[in-house]
Amino acid sequence: MxxxxxxxxxxxVRRAGGRIVVDGVTLAPRxxxxxxxxxxxxxxxxxLLRLLAGVLHPSAGVVTLDGLVLDRVGRRVAARRIATVEQQVHTQTELTVRDVVALGRIPHRSPWAAGSAADGPAVAAALDRSGLAGRAGQSWHTLSGGERQRVQIARALAQEPRELLLDEPTNHLDIQHQLDLLELVVSLPVTTVIALHDLNLAAMYCDRLLVLREGRAVAEGTPGEVLTPALIxxxxxxxxxxTDGPGHPVIRFLRREAQPPVR
Incomplete structure (x- = not known):
């Protein structure tokens, strides 16, 4: 490779608790x-996202970064390249938005170093790109769920990654924040793998889809190729x-057929 x-x-492959959680999945984002x-x-x-991030190790198969086995790349090198955004992040520590975004610079610091001259511009650029420059001094705890997710993406941007992994980042967000968040994600100059529940959002914002069931890949391709009534x-x-929408398929779920009344 x-x-x-x-x-x-x-x-x-990933085994946990005596069962196979991921079973022979291949994914190669362009x-x-x-x-x-x-x-x-x-x-x-x-x-699968945690395997790609190097947080979990495969029981079989291999995850590579530029052809090198991820375990051999080194944590610091991998952390500079790969950024992750979890579903929800909580902290009891009193932090400003700028403080949280600055956490993305940790992989670029030498051990015990306070920082570098590149940290400030990287944090400022991430705040600006994510539309948070005006809120840099605001307390993290005063933000809404959608705003906190945007801060997490800004933190990932400050990391200056080439790959971005997001685990259902739109959960618990209202529709406006879901759309705003995904518009931001797809505008970023990175390779992105994002887990989503909403099929219409996936159809609107993803170039390609990988569908899993019981740990196995059952379909892969463009949204138009993958999102068929039979597959759903x-x-x-x-x-x-x-149906065909403006550039992507549109899914309309049907109610279950009413059952005849019990006599």
Whole structure:
């Protein structure tokens, strides 16, 4: 795999608690694209993201970064390249928005060093890119859920990564914040892998989709190729109509047929 650019999972398996959570999944995002991970709860999306981030180690298969096995790349090098955004982050520490964003610079610091001349401009650029420059001094604890997620993306941007991994970042956000957040994500000059529950959001914002069920990949391709009524019923157990929208498919879920009254 030498010479292979970017982050790649090749036939990865992850066993936990006596069962297989991820079963032989391959994922090779192309530089600059946004790949959506879809599947019901328990399908392995979060575990696959943690394998890509190096937080978990595969039981079989391999995760590579530019053709090198991720375990051999080194934590500091990997942390400079790969940024992660979890579903929700909590802290009891009193931090400003700028403080949180500045945490993204830690991988670029030498051990015990206070920082470098590059930290300030990187943090300022991340705040500006994410629309938070005017809130840099505001307390983290006064922000809404959507604003906190935007700060986490700014923190990831300050890290200056080439790969960005997001685990259901739109959960618990209202529609406006979901759209704003995803508009920001897809505008970033990085390769993105994002786990999502909402199929319409995935269709709108992702270049390519990988669908998981019970840890296995069952479909991969563009939203138009993947999001079919048959696939949605097979994976999610619901009926849906799929129509052509402006540049992407639109999914309309159908109510279950009413059962006849019991006599």
């Amino acid at each position: 030498a010479g292979t650019a970017g982050l790649r999972a090749d036939r990865v 530089p600059g694209e946004t790949v959506g991970l879809l599947g019901p709860n328990g399908s392995g999306k979060s575990t 019923e097979e994976v999610y157990g619901v009926r849906a109509e799929v």
